[in-house]
Amino acid sequence: MKKLLEGKTAIVTGASKGIGYAIADLFSDEGANVILTARGKEGLDKAVAEINAKGGNAIGVVADSADRDAPPRVFKEAIEKFGQVDILVNNAGVGEMFAVEKTTDDHFDELMQINLAGPFRYAREAINHMMPRNEGRIINVSSVNGTKPICGVAYTTTKGGLNTMTLNIAIRLSGTNIRCNAIAPGVTDTDAARAWAAGEQEGGGEMLEFSDKYTNTTVPGTEPIDQAYAALYLASEMGRAVSGQVIQVDNGQFL
Numbered sequence: 001m002k003k004l005l006e007g008k009t010a011i012v013t014g015a016s017k018g019i020g021y022a023i024a025d026l027f028s029d030e031g032a033n034v035i036l037t038a039r040g041k042e043g044l045d046k047a048v049a050e051i052n053a054k055g056g057n058a059i060g061v062v063a064d065s066a067d068r069d070a071p072p073r074v075f076k077e078a079i080e081k082f083g084q085v086d087i088l089v090n091n092a093g094v095g096e097m098f099a100v101e102k103t104t105d106d107h108f109d110e111l112m113q114i115n116l117a118g119p120f121r122y123a124r125e126a127i128n129h130m131m132p133r134n135e136g137r138i139i140n141v142s143s144v145n146g147t148k149p150i151c152g153v154a155y156t157t158t159k160g161g162l163n164t165m166t167l168n169i170a171i172r173l174s175g176t177n178i179r180c181n182a183i184a185p186g187v188t189d190t191d192a193a194r195a196w197a198a199g200e201q202e203g204g205g206e207m208l209e210f211s212d213k214y215t216n217t218t219v220p221g222t223e224p225i226d227q228a229y230a231a232l233y234l235a236s237e238m239g240r241a242v243s244g245q246v247i248q249v250d251n252g253q254f255l
Contacts, residue, residue, distance in 0.1 A: 003031030004236040009082040011035045011074060013065055013122060014092030016043035018190035019141060022224035023089055023231045028056035030232060035078045035085075037063040037070075037092065065092035065118030066110070071125035084133070087235045088126040090119035090162075091141040095192050096152040097203030108154045115158035116165070123169055123180070130178050137235050140166050140182040141227070142246060144254040147184070150210040151196070152203050159184075163246050170244030179243040183230045186250020187221035219253045 010027045014020040016038035024034045028051045036051075036058060038044040044060040051058040061077050063070040078085050093115040098107060123138050130136030146163040149156030162182065169180040187193050192201070199205025211217055230249045233239045248254065 003029075004232060004238070005087070006031035008086040008235075009033040009035070009078060009084060010087035010089060010235065011037070011078055011085055011122075011126075012089040012091055013037045013063070013074075013118070015089075016040060016047045016060075018192065019185060019188060019224045019227045020089070020091040021047050022228040023091065024058065025051055025056075026225065026228040026232055027087070027235065028054070028058060030236070032087070033082045034058045035074065035081075036060045037065075037074055039064050065115075065122075066113040068121060070118075071122045074122075075125050075129060079129075085126065085129055086135070087137045087139070088122055089139045089141065089231060089235075090122050092118060093141070093158070094155075095196060095201055096155050097196070097199075097201045097205065097207045098152040098154065099203070099206050100153040102203070102206075103153050111152075111154035111158055115155065116161045119162060120165060123165070127169070127173070127178065131176075134177050136178045137239075138169065138178070138180040139231050139234050140180070141231075142166070142182045142184045144184050144186045144248060144250050146246065147248075148214060148254050150214055151207055166246060167244045173243070179234070179239065181234045181239070181242055181244065182246040183227055183234070184246050184248040184250070185222065185227045186248070186253045187217075188227060189221060189223050193221070215254050217253065219251050221253065222249060222251055 015036035048060040143159040146159035
């Protein structure tokens with residue numbers, strides 16, 4: 001059976017662990033060349049080595065999503081290595097739990113750069129690369145907080161903005177063969193989610209009370225691979241007619 005991403009090249013940001021790693025790993029299993037980015041070199045090198053040990057074709061590029069110069073540099077390295085980029089997954093981001101009255105200007109601005117301006121710049125770089133070929137896929141990793149904002153005010157605002165940006169890009173690209181969609185993970189078994197549940201994420205546990213009030217936390221959470229499967233659907237020909245959608249992957253916790 002032909003692999004779903006045979007011959008494709010994908011950039012996955014924030015891919016040294018968690019959802020980003022699961023996406024890069026699955027894409028590799030399905031035949032894609034993968035470029036992983038992360039801020040920490042040690043974790044990135046480990047992730048790349050694990051994928052390549054299974055017969056994958058992966059490289060790592062140390063990059064910070066908030067760095068304005070990162071997207072052109074990452075794309076340059078990807079193109080030099082693999083010739084072109086077919087898929088971009090904007091996964092890099094940080095969570096936090098500061099209530100509005102305790103959120104500083106500096107903190108708010110920092111989250112905007114990492115979680116919203118970063119994906120914007122990567123998407124712009126991808127579109128400029130993909131438009132001459134009229135082919136490509138952009139997948140933004142949002143959150144259920146984009147529509148049910150129960151975490152920190154800065155984090156939830158970036159995810160709501162990312163949902164809107166996804167739709168705006170899809171509208172701009174309507175009539176082309178470039179698709180832009182998002183997945184919105186619910187509680188997923190990652191380091192970040194475990195810290196959130198324990199009240200140990202930046203900002204503490206003050207907003208945690210709203211999780212039980214506005215969601216069904218008796219429903220099991222998801223695994224990183226569940227998010228990766230959704231990303232694979234959007235990246236492959238299975239999702240060729242889908243654009244401008246935010247697919248919520250949460251086992252029904254946040255209905």
